[in-house]
Amino acid sequence: MNNILKKSSSFYDVYERRPGADKLTTTYCPGCGHGVLHKLIAEALDDFGVREKTIFISPVGCSVFAYYYFHTGNVQVAHGRAPAVATGIKRAHPHSVVISYQGDGDLAAIGTAEIMHAANRGEGITVFFVNNAIYGMTGGQMAPTTLIGQKTMTTPRGRTVKNEGFPICMSEIIATLKAPVFVERVMIGDTKSTMHTRQTVRKALKLQIEKNAFTFIEVLAACPSNMKMTPSRSRQWVKEVLADNFPLGVKKDISEEFEPKDLSRMVVKNSELHDTLKLETAKVDSEKIAPYQEKMINEEIKVAGFGGQGVLSLGTVLSEMGMRHNYEVSWLPSYGPEMRGGTANCSVKISKKKIGSPLVANPTVLIAMNRPSLDKFEHDVISGGLIIYDDSLIDRKPTRDDVDIIAIPATKLADELGNTKAANMVIVGALIEYKDLMSQEVVLESLGDVLKRKNLIELNQKAIIRGAEFIKNLKK
Amino acid sequence: MAKQFLKGNEAVVKGAILAGCRAYYGYPITPASEIAHAAALYMPICGGTFIQAESEVAAINMVYGAASAGERVMTASSGPGISLKQEGISYCAGSELPCVIVDIVRGGPGLGNIAPEQSDYNQVVKGGGHGNYKVIVLAPNSVQEMCDLGMLAFDLADKYRNPVYVLTDGFIGQMMEPVEFPEPIEKIPEKSWAVKGTDETSDNLITSIELDPDDLERHNQKLQQKYAIVKEQEQRAEEYRTDDAEIILIGYGIVSRILQTVVDKLREEGVKVGMLRPITLFPFPTKSMTELAKSAKFFLTVEMSNGQLVDDVRLIIEGKIPVYLYNRMGGNVPSIKEIHDEVMKLMRLS
Numbered sequence: 155m156n157n158i159l160k161k162s163s164s165f166y167d168v169y170e171r172r173p174g175a176d177k178l179t180t181t182y183c184p185g186c187g188h189g190v191l192h193k194l195i196a197e198a199l200d201d202f203g204v205r206e207k208t209i210f211i212s213p214v215g216c217s218v219f220a221y222y223y224f225h226t227g228n229v230q231v232a233h234g235r236a237p238a239v240a241t242g243i244k245r246a247h248p249h250s251v252v253i254s255y256q257g258d259g260d261l262a263a264i265g266t267a268e269i270m271h272a273a274n275r276g277e278g279i280t281v282f283f284v285n286n287a288i289y290g291m292t293g294g295q296m297a298p299t300t301l302i303g304q305k306t307m308t309t310p311r312g313r314t315v316k317n318e319g320f321p322i323c324m325s326e327i328i329a330t331l332k333a334p335v336f337v338e339r340v341m342i343g344d345t346k347s348t349m350h351t352r353q354t355v356r357k358a359l360k361l362q363i364e365k366n367a368f369t370f371i372e373v374l375a376a377c378p379s380n381m382k383m384t385p386s387r388s389r390q391w392v393k394e395v396l397a398d399n400f401p402l403g404v405k406k407d408i409s410e411e412f413e414p415k416d417l418s419r420m421v422v423k424n425s426e427l428h429d430t431l432k433l434e435t436a437k438v439d440s441e442k443i444a445p446y447q448e449k450m451i452n453e454e455i456k457v458a459g460f461g462g463q464g465v466l467s468l469g470t471v472l473s474e475m476g477m478r479h480n481y482e483v484s485w486l487p488s489y490g491p492e493m494r495g496g497t498a499n500c501s502v503k504i505s506k507k508k509i510g511s512p513l514v515a516n517p518t519v520l521i522a523m524n525r526p527s528l529d530k531f532e533h534d535v536i537s538g539g540l541i542i543y544d545d546s547l548i549d550r551k552p553t554r555d556d557v558d559i560i561a562i563p564a565t566k567l568a569d570e571l572g573n574t575k576a577a578n579m580v581i582v583g584a585l586i587e588y589k590d591l592m593s594q595e596v597v598l599e600s601l602g603d604v605l606k607r608k609n610l611i612e613l614n615q616k617a618i619i620r621g622a623e624f625i626k627n628l629k630k
Numbered sequence: 631m632a633k634q635f636l637k638g639n640e641a642v643v644k645g646a647i648l649a650g651c652r653a654y655y656g657y658p659i660t661p662a663s664e665i666a667h668a669a670a671l672y673m674p675i676c677g678g679t680f681i682q683a684e685s686e687v688a689a690i691n692m693v694y695g696a697a698s699a700g701e702r703v704m705t706a707s708s709g710p711g712i713s714l715k716q717e718g719i720s721y722c723a724g725s726e727l728p729c730v731i732v733d734i735v736r737g738g739p740g741l742g743n744i745a746p747e748q749s750d751y752n753q754v755v756k757g758g759g760h761g762n763y764k765v766i767v768l769a770p771n772s773v774q775e776m777c778d779l780g781m782l783a784f785d786l787a788d789k790y791r792n793p794v795y796v797l798t799d800g801f802i803g804q805m806m807e808p809v810e811f812p813e814p815i816e817k818i819p820e821k822s823w824a825v826k827g828t829d830e831t832s833d834n835l836i837t838s839i840e841l842d843p844d845d846l847e848r849h850n851q852k853l854q855q856k857y858a859i860v861k862e863q864e865q866r867a868e869e870y871r872t873d874d875a876e877i878i879l880i881g882y883g884i885v886s887r888i889l890q891t892v893v894d895k896l897r898e899e900g901v902k903v904g905m906l907r908p909i910t911l912f913p914f915p916t917k918s919m920t921e922l923a924k925s926a927k928f929f930l931t932v933e934m935s936n937g938q939l940v941d942d943v944r945l946i947i948e949g950k951i952p953v954y955l956y957n958r959m960g961g962n963v964p965s966i967k968e969i970h971d972e973v974m975k976l977m978r979l980s
């Protein structure tokens with residue numbers, strides 16, 4: 155084994171990483187399939203001249219120390235996760251040749267999710283799956299590929315269908331997916347089958363090198379130690395028994411028609427990043443906002459209503475506009491199930507002072523867009539505060555007599571403007587007019603920067619003006 | 631004050647990209663999902679990768695791969711997802727891989743709820759996974775800090791070759807505030823240890839396995855030395871009106887925002903109270919804490935967890951002064967009034 159391994163220059167000459175005195179032989183048992191497969195891979199890497207480009211992933215299992223041997227970039231990973239790690243590496247270095255090397259416990263038990271999804275994404279990696287029908291490293295427990303009737307440490311009376319189900323055929327499963335390009339089950343049995351495996355290993359790696367194709371090679375191999383067989387007997391068993399249960403052959407091959415996959419990323423200059431990230435900052439018109447700089451604003455606003463009434467955006471528009479008046483602002487939504495129930499609310503703080511908690515428990519202003527919101531929050535409003543409610547939708551008056559109350563038919567007014575959805579902006583207009591919070595001119599001018607739906611800007615501007623007019627008329 | 635108004639969950643992604651992060655691997659979970667949304671939107675067009683992984687387990691292992699490859703990489707999640715990532719984070723710590731994990735904490739245990747809690751404190755600050763390791767933990771309390779500390783996280787991760795958490799709660803993730811973004815960093819530090827598919831890196835090995843007990847002990851000792859340096863050099867805390875304070879309120883994340891208001895209110899009432907806000911949870915700000923304990927009558931720790939933070943405060947204070955706890959759980963956020971009244975009650979007691 156040792157001699158075979160040392161032949162390839164993709165192996166280290168001396169296994170310096172191996173602890174202990176013996177730096178020349180591998181840790182694999184005589185007759186183990188891993189050693190042979192290692193050799194076939196190393197030889198292919200040599201022949202294709204890709205040793206330097208290769209990143210080999212050692213799994214958890216008997217091949218955990220593959221990095222003692224391979225003179226390539228090496229990454230040792232958690233049990234079953236090699237395809238996920240391979241994904242992260244290949245995406246970072248698309249030019250590299252990434253090998254995910256795994257045993258049957260690793261790939262077909264604990265790591266089924268990772269292999270299925272890496273395969274399904276068609277990651278540009280090569281997976282070598284060593285199926286020896288047993289857990290080697292941990293001392294001969296059942297693998298998902300253990301045969302019916304096969305005795306292992308955890309199936310002492312033999313695997314039964316009743317208790318453990320059937321051996322899992324990973325190649326057939328992977329071949330049902332669309333993205334994999336080449337899937338084959340081979341074996342390390344006699345010389346002939348090993349020579350065929352050599353060809354398959356080469357084909358798979360070449361498909362990664364040339365086309366970034368996802369390939370999956372299942373290698374039936376022997377674990378003589380746990381099978382308690384001699385090396386030659388165990389190979390015979392692979393050939394006669396294991397291969398009988400796991401049919402050899404190509405399960406999928408679309409390598410001819412598969413177009414090389416370009417994994418390169420977009421090139422974006424640092425100087426373009428601020429634009430790409432849309433980091434445009436809000437314009438502040440110091441002249442127009444000058445009258446508002448002396449005001450001692452400290453509003454804690456609760457906006458509440460049905461989902462779909464634009465409650466959250468009413469809050470963000472107020473905050474965004476506050477920011478354009480050099481106020482400190484914060485916006486906090488109710489989120490999650492609270493929203494799914496059909497009601498939504500948000501807390502908005504607009505202040506000249508630094509904002510502590512963003513949560514509004516006792517609002518200075520309550521904006522109630524539906525009846526449940528009025529019912530829920532009316533009594534939280536501070537004495538001397540303000541309640542604005544949409545009386546085109548809410549069929550009762552607030553009962554508080556220690557607060558200001560504005561009944562505004564916001565929905566009706568919005569309908570008159572042609573779109574119910576603008577009711578929230580009618581209220582924005584009303585509030586800033588009533589409290590003289592902000593410059594209406596600035597608000598109207600910046601609305602385009604703030605709203606996502608650009609086709610609704612004009613309508614919403616009209617709504618704000620309409621809301622303000624309503625208040626002016628009230629004041630008259 | 632030319633700023634942009636956006637969510638904490640979005641600010642952390644934009645900051646990350648400015649910090650040179652070009653890979654995001656994650657699995658959706660409320661209240662962290664907007665981080666994935668923003669990463670999906672921006673990573674690819676900024677020259678990076680975004681993948682919605684099949685699970686948090688896969689996501690953190692993709693992070694492990696990208697970090698091995700020398701990339702600045704991040705993931706984000708919340709309670710249950712962080713639990714699933716723990717094995718992978720232990721591997722990252724063992725293999726000394728720099729990466730950034732954002733945890734927008736929700737209510738637990740189990741599925742709990744999606745309201746803000748701080749109950750991931752132990753599983754994040756104490757490591758959470760197996761083995762003798764530590765992760766650096768930054769605790770932003772504003773949207774601006776989601777950007778700033780998020781960016782710092784990448785620097786610290788590279789500096790110490792260690793996972794770094796940005797730990798905050800649903801409120802800080804979900805809320806919107808004005809943010810000012812800095813210029814992008816020029817270049818990420820050279821990582822000669824990474825595997826890059828090049829000749830120069832073909833002798834590099836990323837691993838956490840050390841079979842020989844002496845070797846593994848040496849590795850552990852090396853890690854502990856690194857953590858000792860982190861403890862010495864990276865403590866960060868904010869003190870608010872602590873100058874003549876006799877009472878110190880302690881809290882991080884959203885709680886500190888509330889405490890700030892409580893302090894102002896009590897100060898108006900003539901109570902000499904201040905706040906200490908840990909910005910780093912590991913390293914724990916022991917220096918400012920011991921200093922403040924010299925002149926304070928008592929500490930009150932306020933948290934949205936079952937005393938996970940107060941345990942650490944008490945360890946530092948060692949009974950020198952009383953350290954009290956006021957906490958809420960289940961997604962309830964302590965109100966200004968509750969904390970105010972608690973302070974008044976404790977003042978009467980002491």
Ligand SMILES: Cc1ncc(C[n+]2csc(CCOP(=O)(O)OP(=O)(O)O)c2C)c(N)n1
Pocket residue numbers: 214215216217233256257258259260261284286288289290291292297377
């Ligand atoms: C999370 C976790 N669970 C369990 C183990 C223990 N373990 C190590 S190797 C192994 C089985 C490996 O079997 P296989 O993948 O078939 O590889 P082989 O040893 O046969 O090459 C197990 C269960 C582990 N390291 N990590």
Ligand code: SF4
Pocket residue numbers: 181182183185186187188216286290291376377378379380
């Ligand atoms: S236990 Fe089995 S799989 Fe492991 S090295 Fe020995 S023969 Fe190979």
